[in-house]
Amino acid sequence: MTSAALEAATPHPVSSTPAARAAVLSARGLTKAYHATRALSDLSLDIRAGESVAVMGPSGGGKTTLLHCLAGIITPDTGQVLLRHDDGGTTDVARLSDRDRSALRRSTFGFVFQQGLLIPELTALENVAVALMLLGVDRSSAEHSAAGWLAALGLAGLEDRRVGQLSGGQAQRVAIARAQVSGASVIFADEPTGALDSGTSADVMDLLLRSTTGTGKTLVVVTHDDGIARRCARTVRLRDGRIVSDSLQAESAA
Numbered sequence: 734m735t736s737a738a739l740e741a742a743t744p745h746p747v748s749s750t751p752a753a754r755a756a757v758l759s760a761r762g763l764t765k766a767y768h769a770t771r772a773l774s775d776l777s778l779d780i781r782a783g784e785s786v787a788v789m790g791p792s793g794g795g796k797t798t799l800l801h802c803l804a805g806i807i808t809p810d811t812g813q814v815l816l817r818h819d820d821g822g823t824t825d826v827a828r829l830s831d832r833d834r835s836a837l838r839r840s841t842f843g844f845v846f847q848q849g850l851l852i853p854e855l856t857a858l859e860n861v862a863v864a865l866m867l868l869g870v871d872r873s874s875a876e877h878s879a880a881g882w883l884a885a886l887g888l889a890g891l892e893d894r895r896v897g898q899l900s901g902g903q904a905q906r907v908a909i910a911r912a913q914v915s916g917a918s919v920i921f922a923d924e925p926t927g928a929l930d931s932g933t934s935a936d937v938m939d940l941l942l943r944s945t946t947g948t949g950k951t952l953v954v955v956t957h958d959d960g961i962a963r964r965c966a967r968t969v970r971l972r973d974g975r976i977v978s979d980s981l982q983a984e985s986a987a
């Protein structure tokens with residue numbers, strides 16, 4: 734697979750001009766508590782367009798809560814999540830209605846989780862195409878785009894397999910395709926390789942990076958795996974809902 738093939742499969746390529754390196758997502762003073770548990774504590778973070786950010790730290794440190802706030806899956810108790818648009822305008826994701834946050838998640842964000850969240854009754858092709866059909870794209874066009882993404886991720890020939898007939902690594906590649914087929918510009922991944930062996934994990938992570946930051950998109954990955962974090966350009970460590978370190982990798986895949 735070449736990056737040209739990936740770009741060809743991307744229906745809405747994202748600009749990678751220097752101007753696009755401004756923060757695409759800015760968390761400002763995020764606080765989130767679950768009863769007596771403070772999951773996030775006055776947390777601020779800028780994520781630049783086109784960067785890969787690994788979010789690490791001990792269990793219970795607030796990684797998933799941060800990712801869910803950034804992605805508009807949940808709202809913080811206080812603070813802002815500013816999403817910058819191509820025209821320079823911003824939206825505070827934390828202040829949108831449930832309905833608008835759902836629409837934003839479908840159009841602008843993509844998600845890859847540990848289990849892939851694929852629908853077992855559907856084929857690989859249908860699992861990817863359904864993301865476009867939910868946006869109103871007709872079935873034939875959706876399946877055409879889905880087939881392009883599957884091919885770009887090395888899954889040509891497996892389009893008609895159901896999820897149970899795929900290996901863990903193949904299923905995660907389907908999930909990567911589904912996360913991006915709608916033209917999402919920011920991809921969120923929570924332990925995307927957590928269920929894979931180390932060799933497969935490295936391959937899937939490389940594909941995730943090449944298909945996202947490799948084509949100008951932004952990737953935020955929650956991981957416990959140092960090997961995955963080292964492949965990202967930047968690592969942010971959380972503890973007790975606060976950022977305790979934020980560092981750039983000297984060398985990385987993105």
Ligand SMILES: Nc1ncnc2c1ncn2[C@@H]1O[C@H](COP(=O)(O)OP(=O)(O)OP(=O)(O)O)[C@@H](O)[C@H]1O
Nearest residue numbers: 767770771772790791792793794795796797798799
């Ligand atoms: N829905 C919830 N209800 C109650 N408490 C929650 C909920 N979600 C998270 N928490 C608590 O908030 C804190 C942060 O959780 P979070 O899942 O963000 O941490 P994490 O760093 O992702 O942990 P892990 O590495 O174990 O997945 C933890 O103490 C957790 O128990």
